[in-house]
Amino acid sequence: MTLSATPLRLSTAAATFEADFAARLHWSADTDAAIEQRVADILADVQQRGDAAVLEYTARFDGLQAEGLAALELTQAELKAAFDAIPAVQRDALQAAARRVRSYHEAQKKASGESWSYRDEDGTLLGQKVTPLDRVGIYVPGGKAAYPSSVLMNAIPAHVAGVPEIIMVVPTPRGERNLLVLAAAYVAGVTRAFTIGGAQAVAALAYGTATVPKVDKITGPGNAYVASAKKRVFGTVGIDMIAGPSEILVLADGSTRPDWVAMDLFSQAEHDELAQSILLCPDAAYLDAVQREIDRLLPTMPRAEIIAKSLNGRGALILTRSMEEACAISNRIAPEHLEVSSTDPHRWEPLLRHAGAIFLGAYTSESLGDYCAGPNHVLPTSGTARFSSPLGVYDFQKRSSLIEVSERGAESLGRIASVLAHGEGLQAHARAAEMRLPGDTA
């Protein structure tokens, strides 16, 4: 049987558009209650029994036996050996990507992650001090979705933020290690690494065990168990975000080579059957041309089966009335990846309010951003770009307000605070302010 990939064809002018469009977008982030319960049990068990529990779950779920948890730690020598073992072309690519990711995140830190303060007219100092976290945990998936690029994307911003200890966990089912992942950990400067995964690894990082140090925040993607565990330990530690299936939305004015756009849709679809690839364009003939390239290129793809399932089940080619309308629809989706494939991308960019990353112009394929352009590839999915941001240096820093009230400031501020505190029935608050007024006799 020949594979075919035919994304749903929609037109915003059709009467049924809203319903068809909503149905195609539908994806529920609701967690399975059975998974939730199992994760709660695993977390409680690791919190209580520590290393022993982590070892047992690793044996059971990953088929990986060990004498003790210390035996599951990867040494720096092992990480370096992995780096030395991979082909030179991969070593160079990893280092070049790391260099670019580092330089982008350094610019990010300079633009938005430095301490600041000022004095007001009373001489009162106000500001914020920015401090790196002490220790963070990075979850790296193992198995079929083991991505060395994710190691760089999580560890480098933590490094740039100034985090002194970066603890990586990566499951190695049946002991199979991914050399590129280990090499990436070496390049990114991971402090310690353990071959554990799942909810048990999240628990070990969140609560600490005799062997695994307790961290302040856990970042990185994972399966439903990992996502549920991260959500549950949120508050005990910080977490980055809960990732859903990956998505790309391409806004095309019809000027980009249709084979390029077809391949960009494929590059999202090849991740996962649930991944979503959508193309919006005001030119019906261009949509036809992209469909022809899809048909032509699909048989050449090693992951054609996943691509076909993703495009048939969740993909869409949507004819819009205009580029303006395409931008408005994009804002409703708030896509993780947004390509503006146009000769004039800066005309449309200001109209785009919600997206994890915006790729401007025909040369900016999403895959360049995934690996090495510099910006982070850990991005908000499933519409959460409405309220959240790419992983960044800011995720590995926190802020403390700084206030130094001058004697004169204590007078002007004290009178305001006293009135408001009495209004709230908090008399000690009021008295603390009043005592600092000139002439107050306690």
Added chain:
Amino acid sequence: MTLSATPLRLSTAAATFEADFAARLHWSADTDAAIEQRVADILADVQQRGDAAVLEYTARFDGLQAEGLAALELTQAELKAAFDAIPAVQRDALQAAARRVRSYHEAQKKASGESWSYRDEDGTLLGQKVTPLDRVGIYVPGGKAAYPSSVLMNAIPAHVAGVPEIIMVVPTPRGERNLLVLAAAYVAGVTRAFTIGGAQAVAALAYGTATVPKVDKITGPGNAYVASAKKRVFGTVGIDMIAGPSEILVLADGSTRPDWVAMDLFSQAEHDELAQSILLCPDAAYLDAVQREIDRLLPTMPRAEIIAKSLNGRGALILTRSMEEACAISNRIAPEHLEVSSTDPHRWEPLLRHAGAIFLGAYTSESLGDYCAGPNHVLPTSGTARFSSPLGVYDFQKRSSLIEVSERGAESLGRIASVLAHGEGLQAHARAAEMRLPGDTA
């Protein structure tokens, strides 16, 4: 019976210090399973039945009946009427506080919340675009902990960020409205306000109902039901943080008037029996002096009973070997509020890594920061200052990466991406990069 307040007296030199200190700090953020289940049911019910469910819970939990949810909306005229009805001195204080909070958050936005970009040597553009959220929900507690200052502290940063719609919810048990809260909503420029609360209000904001618009993020403190509901809807919407009991830690070198410090400890303790007030000082005589002021001032406090319970149950006066040791202990606690009551606060500030807000010098009472110094009073509690930050403009913005790869950049980046994508077994990613190389024939 006469009330007395005697915080636990500890010394870091004592053999039992570590155990005693740990016991005093102990507080568990674990949610009650029964509450969790009830909240899950309420959320599911509101998601399904919308307005009708919110109305029923409001009648049941707040004793407030209404024909429809629209009847529970406060009009702008009602907010303005509340502002007009309060005494002029309160109106002035609210406006002065709002002005200072606004000006601080404007400085914050300028320092860390603006878009940025640069071009690399290949002409590739990289950066981040900062966008305000479209619509946010602000939870304001009702009843005994109804704080108008919290309305300012939540709504003003949202405004400064540029959020066009700010939806406030505030429960009014048995219909009792707090005029100052309504007046603060007027001053802060809240867009719409509903007199609903609890998990049902969180659900209404997260999912939207016929009457209450769906928001992108929910901020603001609340009781255990509200906290559990916020945690549960996290992912569908953004949330700020999960608040625990309020805490103050005072580092004193013994130079500040002991009655001032005693009152600062009271001002935390008067919030709540679970609130925690701790004083660290290397001078035993100073700790005695503060205890004497506690004894003298307690009878003068209207909330003496709460203060006594909090100080007796959770307070501590700790003798340290030095100010350096006091700073190290403070870092272990990562307090919400940290006063450095010293003649030389800038000597100690660099040693302080983890705190929500740092108050420098004797004049800087926490209560000035709570109301009107400018920085936000919504701060990370229960040690979460290790990884989280005060509420700020950044909570009401999100970022989108911007990438525009030049023709030359597509060449240099394409070669790197191709190697790494093949290494990860993602051939469509590789092909998308390779197609943009010069001379590629697809």
